[in-house]
Amino acid sequence: MVVWNDEVNLAAHVSFVFRRLIGMNRDDATSLMLQIHRTGSATVFSGAREHVELLCFRMRTYGLDATLEVA
Amino acid sequence: MTLAPWEVELLSLVPALLDSVGKFDPDPAADRLALRAYPFDEDADDEFRRLLADELRHGRAADRSAFAITVESGVDGVVLSTPEAEAWLRVLAEARLVQAARADLPADGRRESDQALFDYLSWMQGSLVEILDEVLP
Numbered sequence: 001m002v003v004w005n006d007e008v009n010l011a012a013h014v015s016f017v018f019r020r021l022i023g024m025n026r027d028d029a030t031s032l033m034l035q036i037h038r039t040g041s042a043t044v045f046s047g048a049r050e051h052v053e054l055l056c057f058r059m060r061t062y063g064l065d066a067t068l069e070v071a
Numbered sequence: 072m073t074l075a076p077w078e079v080e081l082l083s084l085v086p087a088l089l090d091s092v093g094k095f096d097p098d099p100a101a102d103r104l105a106l107r108a109y110p111f112d113e114d115a116d117d118e119f120r121r122l123l124a125d126e127l128r129h130g131r132a133a134d135r136s137a138f139a140i141t142v143e144s145g146v147d148g149v150v151l152s153t154p155e156a157e158a159w160l161r162v163l164a165e166a167r168l169v170q171a172a173r174a175d176l177p178a179d180g181r182r183e184s185d186q187a188l189f190d191y192l193s194w195m196q197g198s199l200v201e202i203l204d205e206v207l208p
Binding site for chain 1: 106107108109110115119122123126127130131157160161164165167168171193196197200201203204207
């Protein structure tokens with residue numbers, strides 16, 4: 001699952017969503033958020049199709065621009 | 072949380088704002104809020120939407136309803152449960168995205184009040200995230 005940078009969502013909100021939905025610790029979530037902000041996108045999770053689809057859905061309900069790619 | 076009357080007034084604009092998404096064409100906000108997952112695979116994307124469109128609709132309705140009800144109680148002081156606070160977060164995030172997506176549309180003199188709402192929502196969302204973040208392990 002890829003999350004794309006957007007200029008609207010608050011940085012703290014994006015980090016929180018990573019913590020809340022993927023269980024990341026604060027440092028990892030912040031690093032990931034910054035990586036997305038700097039490079040435009042990042043792969044934030046990989047897994048079985050149903051799992052990532054649900055995760056992608058939940059991320060999008062928090063306003064994150066998450067999409068899926070087949071590895 | 073206790074909300075001043077002006078805050079209740081601002082926050083009360085949010086449900087209608089979200090309801091308006093997709094009601095006129097073109098609406099850049101509709102695109103931003105659209106359910107999608109596979110940008111390069113139309114069939115997979117259609118299937119994704121088929122599976123989850125109802126859940127999205129129900130989830131949004133529940134979130135917005137919880138939001139509207141708690142905003143109304145805000146003047147007397149309201150305690151948000153964690154699920155309610157997370158619903159607020161989703162509602163506020165969407166509202167900001169809608170406003171930002173529509174920022175380039177003709178504003179008919181509403182630009183200042185739109186900005187005031189956006190800034191307030193940003194502040195409120197930031198505060199909520201701070202509190203919710205403390206609750207996480």
